[in-house]
Amino acid sequence: MKTIHVPVRDAYDVMVERGILSRTGEIVRELCGGACAVITDDNVNAIYGDAVVASLEAAGMRTVRFVFPHGEGSKNAATLTQIWSFLCRNDITRSDCLVALGGGVVGDITGFAAATFLRGIRYVQIPTSLLAQVDSSVGGKTAIDLPEGKNLVGAFKQPAAVLCDPDALRTLPREFLIDGMGEVIKYGMIADEALFALLCGCDLSTVQEHFDEIIPACISIKRDVVAEDELDTGLRMILNFGHTIGHAIEAYYHYETYTHGCAVAAGMCIMTRYTGNADAYERLCECCKRYDLPTAVPAPLEGLLPLCSHDKKRAGGNLRYITCEPIGKAQIRTATFAEFCRIFGR
Ligand code: GLY
Numbered sequence: 001m002k003t004i005h006v007p008v009r010d011a012y013d014v015m016v017e018r019g020i021l022s023r024t025g026e027i028v029r030e031l032c033g034g035a036c037a038v039i040t041d042d043n044v045n046a047i048y049g050d051a052v053v054a055s056l057e058a059a060g061m062r063t064v065r066f067v068f069p070h071g072e073g074s075k076n077a078a079t080l081t082q083i084w085s086f087l088c089r090n091d092i093t094r095s096d097c098l099v100a101l102g103g104g105v106v107g108d109i110t111g112f113a114a115a116t117f118l119r120g121i122r123y124v125q126i127p128t129s130l131l132a133q134v135d136s137s138v139g140g141k142t143a144i145d146l147p148e149g150k151n152l153v154g155a156f157k158q159p160a161a162v163l164c165d166p167d168a169l170r171t172l173p174r175e176f177l178i179d180g181m182g183e184v185i186k187y188g189m190i191a192d193e194a195l196f197a198l199l200c201g202c203d204l205s206t207v208q209e210h211f212d213e214i215i216p217a218c219i220s221i222k223r224d225v226v227a228e229d230e231l232d233t234g235l236r237m238i239l240n241f242g243h244t245i246g247h248a249i250e251a252y253y254h255y256e257t258y259t260h261g262c263a264v265a266a267g268m269c270i271m272t273r274y275t276g277n278a279d280a281y282e283r284l285c286e287c288c289k290r291y292d293l294p295t296a297v298p299a300p301l302e303g304l305l306p307l308c309s310h311d312k313k314r315a316g317g318n319l320r321y322i323t324c325e326p327i328g329k330a331q332i333r334t335a336t337f338a339e340f341c342r343i344f345g346r
Helices: 020-032 042-058 077-089 104-119 130-136 166-171 174-191 193-200 207-228 235-240 243-252 260-275 278-290 301-308 337-343
Strands: 002-006 012-016 036-041 063-068 097-102 122-127 141-146 149-156 161-164 318-324 330-336
Touching: 002 207, 012 020, 012 207, 020 042, 020 097, 020 122, 020 161, 036 042, 036 077, 036 104, 042 063, 042 097, 063 077, 077 104, 077 141, 097 104, 104 122, 104 130, 104 141, 104 149, 122 130, 130 166, 130 174, 130 207, 166 207, 174 193, 174 207, 174 235, 174 260, 174 278, 174 318, 174 330, 193 207, 193 278, 207 235, 235 318, 235 330, 243 260, 243 301, 243 318, 260 278, 260 318, 301 337, 318 337, 330 337
Parallel strands: 012 161, 036 063, 036 097, 097 122, 122 161
Antiparallel strands: 002 012, 141 149, 318 330
């Protein structure tokens, strides 16, 4: 097992081990005790729900389970209210805990339920998608979406632990693997040239063989960033490389055409094309293509740039964006919206 300690105010460990899912019960009982509410979606429940519940029950924990329909459409106030009511009806108290079993949507909404129910109870993340394993399960960002936009209501609430099982990715549909690879490549770009080079030597059919190395490498980068800037007021912004334009791409296409990871990949390529050197741009595009990730989108820059001005990383009238020059070294830059548009010759 690889253990990555996250030294934030409420410190915790990310445990990476093949097969760790089957040891959920003993680990959660040791950390939290009490009873346990497993929150998951219908897709993940069908594959892992029974095994995780059985493991918790075998460890002697009273266990209840709440299952909601998969997809971003469930990450809203209505589902959150259902979760709160479910926890009340099942007598979950502050000495109990939640288990988030699933991808980013499950992790985000369960984390927010844990942050708010009874003014805060413990929760454990068990991420089952690549994107959740390398990114969203670590760092304590929790949220739900509003009709006005994604992740607009949330809280920082660190988990009591993250149990990361690379074997769970074997059942991951291809489009989710591609989605997660967008974020994996981002980690190489912002902080680890050697990781980037490794990714450039693999493709969708071979990369899983290297997950025991790649997943802890990504988590360690995220740990270092979060340890320095838990509340996202400075350095943590480098995790948003490719996201300023990526979010604009998602919004331009009404969240229907590009997954988050695909939009981020195109966002990283567009950003590097205009702010990096030609070699970095070419290497990044080559790498993205290996994972069937887009390197551009048909939408004109004139359509995307206005959407960048809504980015959450705004500071007053200024926009913050990330560049990686050279590969493996991120910089945070600040510009007025007009200056930002000039970078793209607009
Ligand atoms: N996913 C970006 C962050 O955790 O800050």
